[in-house]
Amino acid sequence: MTTYHVDTSLGGAAGMVFMAKSKYQAMPAAARKIIDDNSGEAASRAFGAALDIEDAAQRAGVKASDKQTVVELSPAQKASWRRRVEPTVAQWVKDNPGADAVLAKFRAGAGAKTGD
Numbered sequence: 425m426t427t428y429h430v431d432t433s434l435g436g437a438a439g440m441v442f443m444a445k446s447k448y449q450a451m452p453a454a455a456r457k458i459i460d461d462n463s464g465e466a467a468s469r470a471f472g473a474a475l476d477i478e479d480a481a482q483r484a485g486v487k488a489s490d491k492q493t494v495v496e497l498s499p500a501q502k503a504s505w506r507r508r509v510e511p512t513v514a515q516w517v518k519d520n521p522g523a524d525a526v527l528a529k530f531r532a533g534a535g536a537k538t539g540d
Contacts, residue, residue, distance in 0.1 A: 429486060429494045432502065435530075439471075 441463075448456060487494045497505065517523040 427492050429492065430497065431483065431487075431494050432497045432505070 448459070451459075483494075486492050513527065517527055520526075
C-alpha cells in the first residue's frame with residue numbers, strides 16, 4: 425500500500441446494469457415497477473451523491489493520517505496533465521459518434537464540480 429497520494433480528479437467510473445428486454449418484459453408488473461422506480465437518471469444521481477459522500481470521507485481519513493502524505497497538483501501541473509491527455513480525448517471524440525456531446529456534458533458537470 426502506498427503512503428504517498430496525488431489528490432486530483434481523473435474522471436469518473438461508469439456503472440451500468442443490463443437486462444435483456446425480453447427478460448424484463450417477462451417479469452411481473454410489480455417487479456418491473458420496482459426496477460423502474462429505482463433506476464434512471466434520478467437514481468443514478470442519488471447513487472452518485474452517495475458515492476461523493478463516501479469519497480469525501482475516505483479522502484478526509486487519508487489526509488488526517490500522520491502516516492500518509494497527500495499532495496495536490498499545482499495549476500501548472502494540472503494544465504500539463506490536461507495537455508498530455510487531450511490527444512486521447514480528441515481521438516475518443518473522433519471515433520465515437522455523439523461523444524462530443526457526452527464530453528461537453530461531463531465537462532459542464534464533473535469539471536465544474538472538481539475545477540478540472
